[in-house]
Amino acid sequence: MFCNQCEQTAKGTGCTKIGVCGKSEDVASLQDLLTYAVQGLSLVAVEGRKVGVVDNAVDRFAAEAIFACLTNVDFDPARFQDWINTTVKLRDELKTKVKAAGGNVDIAEAPATYAPAATLEGLEEQGLKLDFINNLDSNEDLRSLKQIAVYGIRGLAAYADHAAILGQEDESVFTYIHEAMAELSRQGQSLEAHVALALKCGEVNLKAMELLDAGNTGTYGHPVPTKVPLGQKTGKAILVTGHDLRDLELLLKQTEGKGINIYTHGEMLPCHGYPELKKYEHFYGHYGTAWQNQAKEFPQFPGAILFTTNCIQKPADSYKANVFTTGLVGWPDVAHIGDDKDFTPVIERALALEGYTEDTDKDSVLVGFGRNTVLGVADKVIDAVKAKAIRHFFLVGGCDGAKPGRNYYTEFVEQVPEDCMILTLACGKFRFFDKKLGDIGGIPRLLDVGQCNDAYSAIQIAVALAGAFECDVNDLPLSMILSWYEQKACVILLTLLSLGIKDIRLGPSLPAFITPNVLDVLVQNFEIKPIAATAAEDLKTILG
Structure with missing residues (x-):
């Protein structure tokens, strides 16, 4: 494997045996292969747009698949097998529609005709042989710029997916994602062209973040200054980490009146400032910090833990039974909440665990200083x-x-x-x-x-x-x-x-x-x- 996409990368150059994040060589190769497969889907989507063939389901799927390849999202090989096979299936179905509309489907770039292996082991071998990063371009500076664009697109896809979950989409965002993924499958472009491609990613991302802001504030209100306890309250407990406001809202609804207090972790802390979330009386406080202490903190949490949209580190066997994932997050042997968003297994686990047996005051912090408040x-x-x-x-x-x-x-x-x-x-x-x-x-x-x-x-x-x-x-x-x-x-x-x-x-x-x-x-x-x-x-x- 070779992966240098995060700041933690081994020796500051690249992980070659196992990711510092815990990602195995097999998962790394499958992420590369999925990125490659999405390039093929995007090549066809670009041709489709030329003849008026635009498929929102394809656009949404592409964003999700790209998002799944972020550093700390999905570590489950079986899920990547499904992603890859679905990508190729959608690509070939889209080819048929494009051809019927008079569009070009005789695409020279290899990802457009990639055929996935029949087994998971075969896919892992394909990914290793692909050596995706090193083969992006023979010129190291162009390869560097292509990596900047690839990683930028992954972040953009994440925000576009977050926004779409809340009903906020803009076709121009998906158009850029497809055009950029297609362009990155080609070689021979100039340095200036790749700089422009990367900066365009930033420009489009501003739109994606605007959409997400509209989704968050339109659904949950503009954040207001809110004091959030850092201590604990007697009772059963569920800890929510990640980024997804909708999953948090659904969990709050499903836990009303059940004697369970909901705590945030990491990037979920700002959720306490949203009026439509803070109205739930059992939405209590914030637990722990983020990266630096979580390996020590999570095993000590006396309730269930729900990961939404992003993972942190793979949970140890000692508390894996208390961990649940939702959305794109996945690990082998960890329970996953499906698209129906029925959090019953999380709730039942929280009720079975001890929870907090006494109140603890650890002071508080202030959140809720979004643009409305500051301006x-x-x-x-x-x-x-x-x-x-x-x-x-x-x-x-x-x-x-x-x-x-x-x-x-x-x-x-x-x-x-x-x-x-x-x-x-x-x-x-x-x-x-x-x-x-x-x-x-x-x-x-x-x-x-x-x-x-x-x-x-x-x-x-x-x-x-x-x-x-x-x-x-x-x-x-x-x-x-x-x-x-x-x-x-x-x-x-x-x-x-x-x-x-x-x-x-x-x-x-x-x-x-x-x-x-x-x-x-x-x-x-x-x-x-x-x-x-x-x-x-x-x-x-x-x-x-």
Whole structure:
């Protein structure tokens, strides 16, 4: 195997035997093969659009299949066998429709005619022989840019899928996904063409995040400032991690009146700020952090654990019976909740377990500072900036991970001067989310904007402030200090770059798939830079 798609990758170059994330060589090869198969489906979909053949079921499936190949989603080989076979079946059915409409189905690129092996073992062997990443392009710089696009598309597909679940779709998003996947199956394009393809991914992702924002706020209301307990409450318990608001809502409905308290973990923390979710009295608090302590925390949780849309690490046998997955998430030998979203097995397991036997107070944190809330006090913020009560804004967020070096983000926030404000989002905030930083003029200095996809909210806040000060976003007293782990972080970075935002600090290490020449392009055009050795060094550079 060869996989270098995440920040944790072995030796900072690539995993070759087993993924640091726990992904086996077989699963890695199946993910590569599924990506290859979707390229074939996309090649046909592109030809279909030329003659008016557009199949929403194909579009939705393609997004889901691409999403399934994110670093930390699906680790079940049997599920990948189904994905691959369905992809080829849909491709061939679409060919028939395109041909009937007078379109071209004599496509030269190999993915368009790929035939899957009959057995799981055969598919795994096909995936290994494919050596997908190394064969993307013979030119290492073009291969690097293709990887950026592939990983960006995976993040885009994830947000498009999240949005579609809540009824928000835009055909232009699916069109780009197909066109980009098809383009990545070809060789011989210029460096400039691949840079443009990657930046287009970021541009389209802004639309996808807008759709998801509309789905979330249209269904559950705009987040409002909410105090979330970090302690525990006597009673049975279910812990929900991942990103999916709809799964959380359905679980809350199905657990009403059953004496079960619902806790969030990781990126589900911001859900406490949504009016239509917080109305459930048994939606109680937040448990644990994110990556760095979860191997210790999860086995100690005295209830059932539900993973939605993203996994973290494979559960140990000692508590595997308490773990359930839903959506695209899957592990071998772990119970999966199907599309009917009947959470009865989760509920029954929670009722059978001890739960919490006493109340514990571990303080609380504030969430709910999306764009509506922040822009609602924009006049106070602007006045504070003009009065020099607020000197600078820092957006400190992104993905968290277990690799050493992420204490930088904790130290950075701790060292930010008291006349500066910090916006944060995504699971990177769990390095510092419980810090008591006080306020400026009644506005908390640490504002939790939400999940990773709520980068849309952060962008809208920045654009609104730039408009108020009649300047460009790059001229605001605003610095972005971002951590990254996997493909959602990649596509958000591409979105920021597509908007022309410069001087972003990225860490804790730069992506292994970016070559020196490609990094030079990013530095020259966008002034991207790695975080410094210490937080103090970056703060001194930024603030002078």
